[in-house]
Amino acid sequence: MFFSGTDSEKRGKEVRANLFYFAENQMLDCNQYIIKDPTTGELALFDAGNAISLNGLFKGMEKCNLNPSNITKVFLTHEHVDHVLGLYPLVTLRRKNPLEIFAYGETANILSEGDETRIFPGNLGISAKMFGVEIIPLKVIDLINSKEILISSEYKFQIHYTPGHSIGSISYYDPDKKILIPGDLVFIGGSFGRYDFPGGSLHTLINSIKKVNDLDVKYLLPGHMGISDQANQQIAFSYKMIQSINFY
Numbered sequence: 001m002f003f004s005g006t007d008s009e010k011r012g013k014e015v016r017a018n019l020f021y022f023a024e025n026q027m028l029d030c031n032q033y034i035i036k037d038p039t040t041g042e043l044a045l046f047d048a049g050n051a052i053s054l055n056g057l058f059k060g061m062e063k064c065n066l067n068p069s070n071i072t073k074v075f076l077t078h079e080h081v082d083h084v085l086g087l088y089p090l091v092t093l094r095r096k097n098p099l100e101i102f103a104y105g106e107t108a109n110i111l112s113e114g115d116e117t118r119i120f121p122g123n124l125g126i127s128a129k130m131f132g133v134e135i136i137p138l139k140v141i142d143l144i145n146s147k148e149i150l151i152s153s154e155y156k157f158q159i160h161y162t163p164g165h166s167i168g169s170i171s172y173y174d175p176d177k178k179i180l181i182p183g184d185l186v187f188i189g190g191s192f193g194r195y196d197f198p199g200g201s202l203h204t205l206i207n208s209i210k211k212v213n214d215l216d217v218k219y220l221l222p223g224h225m226g227i228s229d230q231a232n233q234q235i236a237f238s239y240k241m242i243q244s245i246n247f248y
């Protein structure tokens with residue numbers, strides 16, 4: 001089995017000034033977010049998608065007047081296939097003008113080591129080859145000692161360690177703009193991340209959702225499905241749903 005869908009455009013939408021959302025549009029892909037620095041024109045990309053979707057992202061970006069060659073930084077939420085595989089073709093494309101790649105703790109370690117078995121969790125029955133990708137060790141900047149990172153002249157995100165879906169999962173939170181990029185921790189509609197992959201844990205996931213439930217958030221920008229501008233309500237819903245599971 002090989003995955004295809006190279007040409008399907010990932011449709012973009014400006015969520016608020018200089019913050020764009022590109023919706024996943026194929027199997028095993030993820031939502032991606034881009035922040036444009038209005039002074040330098042540089043672009044920061046959140047999550048890399050599944051590699052096959054990279055051309056689709058570029059097409060979507062061009063429609064939003066964003067030039068893919070202006071991407072200078074990639075920030076990852078966690079180490080899973082659908083969020084990181086796009087790094088490999090991107091790094092190859094940008095050999096002469098390397099990007100900075102940021103990830104936290106174990107995610108940074110896994111990518112630095114090129115540990116394919118931990119990028120493809122459990123028995124999904126898929127491999128990098130099916131996506132036309134070869135996993136190689138990457139140069140990654142570990143966010144483990146960063147409390148806060150400046151993304152652009154407008155956006156500054158705190159780093160919150162929120163494991164449970166995976167061991168290296170983080171949430172990016174801008175307390176000023178009230179934005180949360182939680183990866184696969186919580187989704188809209190009361191959903192939350194899977195906790196049955198290696199390194200996952202229901203108990204840990206509940207604690208992590210509790211942590212983001214205490215934040216003041218307006219924009220919920222998760223790794224899959226839709227986005228919301230009623231984040232606190234959505235997170236509270238997911239928190240309620242996951243606690244109900246716990247009592248079975």
Ligand SMILES: [Zn+2]
Pocket residue numbers: 078080165166184
């Ligand atoms: Zn995941």
